[in-house]
Amino acid sequence: MKSVMFRISLLWLLLEVLCSCDCVRGRALYSMEEFESPAMKWRPIPLWFWNDARVTEQDMEYQLRSMIEKDLYGGCAILPFGPGFGPEYLSEEYFRLYGKAISIAESYGARMSLYDEYGFPSGSMGAKHGDGKARFAEKHPGMTLKRLDKDEYHCAPGDTVRIDLSEAQGRIMAVTAYDRRSGEVTDLRDCIHERVLSWAPADTAETVMVFRCVTDSDPNVDYLSAEAVSCFVQDTHGAYFERFPEAFGNVIESTFFDEPTMYRCSGRVWTDNFNEKFIERYGFEPDCLYPALWYDIGEGTTLARCRMYSLRSQLYAEGFMKTIGDWSRAHGIESTGHQDQEEILNTTSLSGDLMLCGKYMTMPGIDKIGGDRPAENFYKVVSSSARNWDHPYVMSETFGAMGNIPVDSLYLTAVEQYTKGITDLICHAVWYDDSNVTFPPELSWRNPLYRDSLPAFNTFLARLRYILARPGRHVADVAVLYPVQTQYAGHYMDGPLGRFAGGVAVEGSDYDRLSAILTDSLGIDFTYIHPEVLNGRCSVVNGGRIVLDNDIDRESYSVIILPAVRVIDIDNLRKIDKAARRGAKVIFTTLLPEQSATDEATDAEVADKVESMLRSGRASYLPELSPATISGALDGFVPDVSFDGPGVFNNIHKVIGGRDVYYLGNIGGDSLTLTVSLRGAFKSLCALDPRTGARTALRSGCHRGRTVFELTLEPSHSRIILAEDCLARPE
Numbered sequence: 001m002k003s004v005m006f007r008i009s010l011l012w013l014l015l016e017v018l019c020s021c022d023c024v025r026g027r028a029l030y031s032m033e034e035f036e037s038p039a040m041k042w043r044p045i046p047l048w049f050w051n052d053a054r055v056t057e058q059d060m061e062y063q064l065r066s067m068i069e070k071d072l073y074g075g076c077a078i079l080p081f082g083p084g085f086g087p088e089y090l091s092e093e094y095f096r097l098y099g100k101a102i103s104i105a106e107s108y109g110a111r112m113s114l115y116d117e118y119g120f121p122s123g124s125m126g127a128k129h130g131d132g133k134a135r136f137a138e139k140h141p142g143m144t145l146k147r148l149d150k151d152e153y154h155c156a157p158g159d160t161v162r163i164d165l166s167e168a169q170g171r172i173m174a175v176t177a178y179d180r181r182s183g184e185v186t187d188l189r190d191c192i193h194e195r196v197l198s199w200a201p202a203d204t205a206e207t208v209m210v211f212r213c214v215t216d217s218d219p220n221v222d223y224l225s226a227e228a229v230s231c232f233v234q235d236t237h238g239a240y241f242e243r244f245p246e247a248f249g250n251v252i253e254s255t256f257f258d259e260p261t262m263y264r265c266s267g268r269v270w271t272d273n274f275n276e277k278f279i280e281r282y283g284f285e286p287d288c289l290y291p292a293l294w295y296d297i298g299e300g301t302t303l304a305r306c307r308m309y310s311l312r313s314q315l316y317a318e319g320f321m322k323t324i325g326d327w328s329r330a331h332g333i334e335s336t337g338h339q340d341q342e343e344i345l346n347t348t349s350l351s352g353d354l355m356l357c358g359k360y361m362t363m364p365g366i367d368k369i370g371g372d373r374p375a376e377n378f379y380k381v382v383s384s385s386a387r388n389w390d391h392p393y394v395m396s397e398t399f400g401a402m403g404n405i406p407v408d409s410l411y412l413t414a415v416e417q418y419t420k421g422i423t424d425l426i427c428h429a430v431w432y433d434d435s436n437v438t439f440p441p442e443l444s445w446r447n448p449l450y451r452d453s454l455p456a457f458n459t460f461l462a463r464l465r466y467i468l469a470r471p472g473r474h475v476a477d478v479a480v481l482y483p484v485q486t487q488y489a490g491h492y493m494d495g496p497l498g499r500f501a502g503g504v505a506v507e508g509s510d511y512d513r514l515s516a517i518l519t520d521s522l523g524i525d526f527t528y529i530h531p532e533v534l535n536g537r538c539s540v541v542n543g544g545r546i547v548l549d550n551d552i553d554r555e556s557y558s559v560i561i562l563p564a565v566r567v568i569d570i571d572n573l574r575k576i577d578k579a580a581r582r583g584a585k586v587i588f589t590t591l592l593p594e595q596s597a598t599d600e601a602t603d604a605e606v607a608d609k610v611e612s613m614l615r616s617g618r619a620s621y622l623p624e625l626s627p628a629t630i631s632g633a634l635d636g637f638v639p640d641v642s643f644d645g646p647g648v649f650n651n652i653h654k655v656i657g658g659r660d661v662y663y664l665g666n667i668g669g670d671s672l673t674l675t676v677s678l679r680g681a682f683k684s685l686c687a688l689d690p691r692t693g694a695r696t697a698l699r700s701g702c703h704r705g706r707t708v709f710e711l712t713l714e715p716s717h718s719r720i721i722l723a724e725d726c727l728a729r730p731e
Contacts, residue, residue, distance in 0.1 A: 048077060167195070261341060335360075349491065566595065
């Protein structure tokens, strides 16, 4: 079955081409009537916790109808949760109730997202009632998460060490000797006979290290194994499809996974066939690289870590996200979900590579949750992942565990998300048993704090989705290199911060602060560029611009910033240097590249190119990162959207159907009146208020090829800016 997403993208690509023709430029892109009263398909859908209660058909039907009729939600994502939940998860009675929910949603033209787990994280299929055993582990022994263990044996000169290497203790990944003084590593596999290692160091004390991949007690699927994840998908997603095939691509529009992560298994998630995958990718065995996962092994440490951690990230993204994404496309639905702990700077032992996780999803996602977890500094990582791999939609699960926040905070959070590239906000949450809410708020008609305001808020979200949740081209002049290879090089296992916090604080990491400075302090939108994408999808054109050469989301950058990048792919640096020679503005912040992530032989070239760029003035270096230093380095650069006044608006500019669409929001604490300047000469602009549905004509003028107008926004308020002829009026 062809993916719905593919068909939609193809249609919008065709529309982009058609709208570039003069004969259809005057056609309206949006309807004022539908903006004021968005259709059901644009409404947000919440997580609906079937929590700690025996769900009955009567109560379930009443709640779902109330969510749609009273709260103006557009459907739901059912999340079975808690030890008191009934009926039995994945039982026939469970599916009977689920089928009833599908029928109710279909009667309204509403939509559902298939939440793929009992509680979270995704991957266990929940525990069975009675014996408490996780379904997946019981049905598929040997396909659950694996852990990399290391045993050390000190060995003095002349001593002989004998170690039993029976596979019963786990699969042997490497056996090495490690000289702690020099960092030298020796492969000892040739000293193993009949599963016993016998070896003596020659003239210096060394440490023998045995690395095993063992089955952890964690009951979740082996995220790094596509074979294991395929079993999980067939037993969960496949069970829904077997019973409700006609709903897929109709009522069920997406699947949703929740909080997989590699901080499980003591932060040392591994998989049995890692070495075979390494040989396929690099052409040699990785045995002598294993000590670098914990220790400094000398000059080869950086390259060893980049190769080992990069492969683990690839196996994770392909094993879990790609397997689910491929199944979803084959069954006519989108795939979305999010990692746990996305707000941790060093992602190596968590998501591995947060941008790469979105490569295989039609809708990359993030979680905005309470508890001092600043996801707002990472919205751009996830939305940029979508840009990099040409995915038009970006999801955020929002408001979980934030408590009964004021209504205005709902709007403030949403405005920030949509100006930073989110297109689909999934509200967390509606609770079946609203007297037993584990992670407030309870966002339904039953909560007196939100009862009267939810319909207006959900209509606000629907208006934003109607305007922004469409395939199109994101416009940004600034690219920021995603520093994942520097994270790999600085990471080691069992780090002092602990597995939940990323283990290791990598020196100088500042890409999150750079993001906040650009968007929140300077009002400059940007896109993170992944090293893989810079090499494979980007080209340098005349004028020094770097072009992201996607089919739909084709972007073009005149500025590239490298945030605390100590380690870099040499081909990335060569391309950046080429752009600089042709006129691009290049900025290094706080750390300069000094090592290659791909080949030790090119370390000297990294240093030479960086020094040459700085000496010649083709690049600048900022030892301190602040709005003032960034603004100074950007002297002479005029962004696509700029502001004159005491502050900035967060903003995003997209070209949809060949037409320019801007969204501007005030996420500060004060009312702002600013002069807004847009690149290009526009006639008859109007401002749409997504809170009220009102349209206002803008009094604008042109100056030096730019369109200028004045805009006033209260805190947490926003406006959509369009050309008047983009908007059809009611008859």
